[in-house]
Amino acid sequence: MGHRYLLLILPEREENEELVQHFATKTPLPLSWRHGRIQLFSDHLSDVLPLPQGNGVIIGKLFRRHGYPEQVCQLKSDDAARFVPHPSQGLIDHYWGSYVAAFSDPDRVTILREPSGGMPCYYLSSRGVVAFTSDISLLIDAGLLTASVNWNAVGRTLYWHQLPPEETAIAGVSQLLGGCSLILEGSGIRRAENWSPWDYIASDRDNDPERRSEGLKNVIQTSISAWASCFPRALVGLSGGLDSSIVAICLANSSAKVTCLTLATDDPVGDERSYAGQVSRAIDAELIEGFYADDDIDLDQSVAAGFPIPSGKTHEHTYNKKVRAAAETSEADAFFVGAGGDNVFYLTHSVRPLLDRLRVEGWSSDLIRTARDICRITGANIWEVIWEAARISVRKVPGLPWKGAGDYLSREFVESERCRSPEHPWLRPDDTVPLGKKGHVAMILRALHHIEHRDKALAAPMISPLLSQPVIEFCLAIPSWWACEGGTDRAVARRAFADALPAPVLSRSGKGSPDGFVARFIARHRVAIAERLLEGNLARHGLLDRAAVESVLAPNARFELLDCPRVMALLDTEAWTKSWSAR
Incomplete structure (x- = not known):
């Protein structure tokens, strides 16, 4: 379980001591820091960093952008200048990590969540108190929340699939998005955007592919070494794919004690033990093997x-x-995963890199080389690639479009959502942003949504180091066509670690998947799954397309592997609604 905190911003009045004592008796966490209206309760005192000026606090893991890669355990007087005059921007520009920060000025209070969203931050306003937390059960304990399900928000979570939402599915509770801050000024609350991926697209960095690969390797190694300074005993979820292998190798290079875990299914597509074994032997780490089980x-x-x-x-x-x-x-201190690697390294099967290169460099023989790279990755022929590029190039779609997922949702709900625009501050790029980079940012958004929920029963925190702020920023500045150079996906990352990865892992183009296991599980439990969905809360509140669900889960129906994740998401959402409705 990660860091649990409850951050309270009390009303603007002098008689708040009684209120402080009230919350101190309600929350299981100790009072860790206070300044003016701000009160912080936290279970990780070592991860509470007061600002040198005394008017702010950082909650979580913090690292300096430059210098030795280790956790910042104390902010000293020479750090003070970095927080003046704008502490939020100073923090983002000079540091990175997994944190939420609070700053107090005479006329306002600012709460900032770092760009990668590693530290959860949910908030509400109740009876003059604005509360922020990593765990909304603390809001319930404090008497600030009586939990009830927001059914429209549940449907929107399913429809605007993988888009991190500001509105949660618990009524009255919102999420502070990564890279944003909430400013409490007088009786008003407003949101500000302090970090945007679009600021890192245009770059004056070295355009030499070899030097750029070396730069990426250094950024990843430095970031993972910084994380290892916090967690010297690391368990790595190792599939033997490129991303998790990079994480394992960098952890081993940082002198962390590494143990690897790989899970297999009983079909070859889901069994990656041979690849995981090669990586674990290369770094002399124990490999724990397990199997998916009904x-x-x-x-x-x-x-x-x-x-x-x-x-x-x-x-x-x-x-x-x-x-x-x-x-x-x-006895791991943390569980490290390669989640987000496909996204930050821009694993794409689209023709967008070809259009980006045309836009930046104009017509040249290099365009043919990029088109052939795309052919090798996708299996399409050159004319199919050119036709697709021509088709996409004439479409003038503003912003960053986000396609809704209406599968198995009721027609009425889908029609109502189509009239709405998805909401996220990153969906409004300038019209000059290349198409490939729009796709790249969309993939990063999906990764950030994926890591938002963590296993609460896991005693160790889960770390996704490839989604660290310095790695994201560096990758955004890499031209999109470099990601498919030579006809291999994630080409820059492969080149960066070519001398460290076992050859079969480096050249591996396919990916393992538990989809076969999931499909067989659904087939064996069709009746029980159908009963829960067709007679459950989602159907009762008009969110499900009952006919579509009945059809896919009929006794002799055939369903595609692509249906499996959606059915499992619906089933888990149904269980989620019941867990809150029963409270």
Whole structure:
């Protein structure tokens, strides 16, 4: 379990001491820091960093952008200048990590969440108190929240699939998005955007591919070494794919004690043990092997239970159970994953890199080389690639479009959502942003949403180091066509670690998946799954397309592997609604 905190901004009045004592008796956390109207309760005192000026506090893990890669355990007087005159921007510009920060000025209070969103931050306003927390059960304990499900928000979470929402599915509770701050001034509250991915697209960095790869390697190694300074005993979820292998190798290079965990299914597509074994032997780390198992999965228990956003899939129970056991056996301080690597390294099968290169460099023989690279990755021929590029180039779509996912949702709900625009500050790029970079940012958004829910029963925190702020910023500045150079996906990252990865892992183009296991699980439990969905809360509140659900889960129906994640997401969301409705 990660850092738990409750941050309270009390009303603007002098008689607040009685209110402080009231909350101190209600929350299980100790009072860790206070300044004026700000009161912080936290269970990790070592991760509470007061600002040198005394008017602010940082909650979580903090690292300096420059210097030795280790956790900042104390902010000293020479740090003070970096927070003047704008502490939020100074923090983002000179530091990175996984944190939420609070700053107090004479006329306002500012709460900032760092760009990668590693530290959860949910908030509400109740009876003059504005409360921020990593765990909304603390809001309930404090008497600030009586939890009830916001059914329209549940549907929007399913429809605007993988888009991090500001509105949660618990009525009255919002999420402070990564890179944003909330400013409390007088009786008003407003949001500000302090970090935007679009600011890192245009760059004057070195345009030499070899030097850029070396730069990426250094950024990743430095970031992971910084994380290892906090967690010297690391459990790594190792598939043997490129991303998790990079994480494992960089942790080993940082002198962390590394234990690896890989899970397999009983079909070849889901069995990556041979690749994981090569990586674990290369770094001399123990490899724990496990198998996905039906018996680990509880249809009535949500993997996102306790979170205010339903964002899990029921089959993840078996993965989570194996991770908990391995973490206990290895005495791990943290569980590291390669999640987000496909996204930050821009694993794409689109023709957008070709259009980006045309836009930046104009017509040249290099365009043909990029077109052929795309052919090798996608299996399309050159004419198909050119035709697709021509088709996309004439479409003038403003902003960053986000496609809704109406599968198995009721027609009435889908029609109502189509009239709405998805909401997120990153969906409004300038019209000059290349198409490939729009796709790149969309992929990063999906990764950030994926890591938002974590297994609450896991004693160790889960770390996604490839989504660290310096890594994201560096990758955004890499031209999109470099990601497919040579006809291989994530080409810059592959080149960066070419001398460190086992050759079969480096050249591996396919990806393993538990989809076969999930499909067989659904087939074996069709009746039970159908019963829960067709007679459950989602159907009762008009969110499900009952006919579509009945059809896909009929006894002899055939369904595609692509249907499996959606069915599991619906099932987990149903369990999530019941967990909150029963309170």
